[in-house]
Amino acid sequence: MRLSQVLLFGSVVLVLGAAPACSQSGVEPKAAGAVSGVPVEFAEGAQKFTAHCSRCHGVGGVGTNQGPSFLHKVYEPNHHGDVAFQRAAANGVKAHHWQFGDMPKIDAVTSGDVDDIVKYVRWLQKQAGIF
Numbered sequence: 001m002r003l004s005q006v007l008l009f010g011s012v013v014l015v016l017g018a019a020p021a022c023s024q025s026g027v028e029p030k031a032a033g034a035v036s037g038v039p040v041e042f043a044e045g046a047q048k049f050t051a052h053c054s055r056c057h058g059v060g061g062v063g064t065n066q067g068p069s070f071l072h073k074v075y076e077p078n079h080h081g082d083v084a085f086q087r088a089a090a091n092g093v094k095a096h097h098w099q100f101g102d103m104p105k106i107d108a109v110t111s112g113d114v115d116d117i118v119k120y121v122r123w124l125q126k127q128a129g130i131f
């Protein structure tokens with residue numbers, strides 16, 4: 001299943017490789033489901049997100065009753081830039097947008113980990129059409 005997806009995307013990339021304007025969007029899986037179709041370059045961020053953030057923000061960033069979804073306009077790059085993710089992980093967040101309560105700081109992640117996580121979250125947001 002996964003292998004065949006990879007092969008499929010590989011051939012899509014090959015086909016679109018000839019079209020100059022499609023550098024990013026050409027590799028996006030369409031209906032495969034955001035989480036299962038994670039491109040390899042975001043796989044590490046996905047794994048770290050799942051390990052450290054999904055408990056509250058949900059697998060695939062869809063949110064839980066412990067924390068907000070990132071697939072929301074509020075969290076697009078112009079409203080919450082990448083530095084907001086670094087700050088949230090390093091310092092925690094006082095509840096201000098929602099009623100979930102405060103976010104604790106996440107000691108288990110380094111700023112490098114958060115960089116990977118942000119790349120994955122931005123990809124999820126693009127998949128969801130947030131920006």
Ligand code: HEC
Pocket residue numbers: 049052053054055056057066067068080084085088089093094095096097098099100101102103104106109114117
């Ligand atoms: C224990 C639950 C919990 C975990 C684990 C958690 N968060 Fe949060 N997070 C929250 C809650 C709750 C909020 C919403 C606070 C508010 O704005 O009301 C939040 C908000 C945020 C925000 C928005 C900050 C802002 O400036 O408004 C970012 C970014 C964020 N989290 C990133 C992360 C990342 C990255 C991880 C994993 C490394 C993570 N969170 C893990 C609960 C959690």
